[in-house]
Amino acid sequence: MAGSINTPTPPVGVGQPLWLLAELTYRCPLHCVFCYNPVQLKQASSELTTADWVEVMRQARQLGAAQLGFSGGEPLVRDDLEELVQEAHRLGYYTNLITSGVGLTPARAQRLKDAGLDHVQLSFQDSTRELNDFLSHTKTFELKKKVAQTIKAHDWPMVMNCVLHRHNLPHVGQIIEMALDLGAEYLELANVQYYGWAWVNRDHLMPTRAQLQEAEAVVQGWREHIGKQCRLLFVVPDYFEERPKACMNGWGSVFLSIAPDGLAMPCHNARDLPGLQLPNVREQPIADIWQRSQAFNAYRGQDWMQEPCRSCDERYKDFGGCRCQAFMVTGDAAATDPVCSKSPQHEKIVEFVRRAPERRQSIPIVHRSDPQPCARA
Numbered sequence: 440m441a442g443s444i445n446t447p448t449p450p451v452g453v454g455q456p457l458w459l460l461a462e463l464t465y466r467c468p469l470h471c472v473f474c475y476n477p478v479q480l481k482q483a484s485s486e487l488t489t490a491d492w493v494e495v496m497r498q499a500r501q502l503g504a505a506q507l508g509f510s511g512g513e514p515l516v517r518d519d520l521e522e523l524v525q526e527a528h529r530l531g532y533y534t535n536l537i538t539s540g541v542g543l544t545p546a547r548a549q550r551l552k553d554a555g556l557d558h559v560q561l562s563f564q565d566s567t568r569e570l571n572d573f574l575s576h577t578k579t580f581e582l583k584k585k586v587a588q589t590i591k592a593h594d595w596p597m598v599m600n601c602v603l604h605r606h607n608l609p610h611v612g613q614i615i616e617m618a619l620d621l622g623a624e625y626l627e628l629a630n631v632q633y634y635g636w637a638w639v640n641r642d643h644l645m646p647t648r649a650q651l652q653e654a655e656a657v658v659q660g661w662r663e664h665i666g667k668q669c670r671l672l673f674v675v676p677d678y679f680e681e682r683p684k685a686c687m688n689g690w691g692s693v694f695l696s697i698a699p700d701g702l703a704m705p706c707h708n709a710r711d712l713p714g715l716q717l718p719n720v721r722e723q724p725i726a727d728i729w730q731r732s733q734a735f736n737a738y739r740g741q742d743w744m745q746e747p748c749r750s751c752d753e754r755y756k757d758f759g760g761c762r763c764q765a766f767m768v769t770g771d772a773a774a775t776d777p778v779c780s781k782s783p784q785h786e787k788i789v790e791f792v793r794r795a796p797e798r799r800q801s802i803p804i805v806h807r808s809d810p811q812p813c814a815r816a
């Protein structure tokens with residue numbers, strides 16, 4: 440693991456990596472059809488050691504990182520998670536565990552609480568056992584409900600997440616009721632973004648505009664009904680928008696993702712982008728990676744932009760959208776995000792949405808597969 444930090448003064452215009460995402464492993468007991476992990480998981484089989492992760496956290500903290508998300512895959516499959524949380528807490532991070540809940544026994548929850556874990560985000564796939572278990576290809580629905588009780592019992596804020604798509608959008612009211620029953624203080628209803636396995640399954644997941652409008656109206660009705668009892672966040676899918684999201688808040692701006700094999704990425708989906716020389720924390724200090732590497736500078740600022748972004752007065756707001764989406768849809772990672780109605784390739788997005796019902800008739804839905812042996816829940 441590359442150790443020292445000899446470059447405390449960043450180059451002009453480079454900020455701090457405020458948000459560190461530690462993807463501890465790609466192993467996962469679930470097989471979700473919308474998982475954002477890379478489809479080619481075999482490329483990432485050798486995981487960083489405990490000592491490597493401690494060094495990553497130390498260097499990133501020194502560089503200014505304040506929030507640390509432990510993610511995966513399922514981070515609970517790492518039996519050193521408590522040790523990593525304890526070290527993160529000691530370094531002064533605000534720590535967040537992003538989990539399916541599988542493996543969060545009361546005993547383990549207590550150990551993580553004692554280690555200083557600040558926050559747990561629990562995912563559900565749906566409000567019904569049938570769809571939850573179908574989408575994840577596991578029998579985990581009842582277990583997740585027990586884990587929700589465990590989270591409450593350990594006095595963490597109850598934060599739930601449910602990825603929305605064609606199959607569960609009609610259940611959004613029941614999903615909210617379930618969250619309220621389980622005592623959630625925050626519910627993120629995140630319409631699926633088409634990366635990783637969700638890109639493979641996009642025709643099956645693509646909703647209709649009518650489904651989205653109905654779901655949004657239901658969410659708004661619940662907001663008015665419950666007030667501040669539970670905050671409901673409804674993240675609209677950008678395929679149905681005229682402007683792209685400000686992905687990663689701008690490339691190399693605040694977000695630093697470290698993959699299980701040590702690859703450092705400005706976005707957790709950057710592995711497949713062509714032309715990027717992704718650095719590895721095993722070989723290079725994080726300050727060098729963040730400030731000077733080709734990959735982190737490739738789409739920083741505005742110099743890389745093509746028209747229409749280059750002369751667009753909205754470029755400081757959305758930074759030209761998402762590089763991964765631009766590549767997947769147009770084949771050019773530097774293109775204007777085709778979600779934008781100003782993009783000359785916007786019609787491709789319209790076409791994806793329009794043709795999804797017909798295309799899904801002839802292709803199967805694919806569950807995420809994992810090349811590493813791991814226990815099914």
Ligand code: SF4
Binds near residue numbers: 682
């Ligand atoms: Fe954003 Fe580019 Fe569209 Fe302008 S043209 S709104 S900068 S994506």
Ligand code: FES
Binds near residue numbers: 687707760761
């Ligand atoms: Fe990679 Fe948007 S998901 S830049």
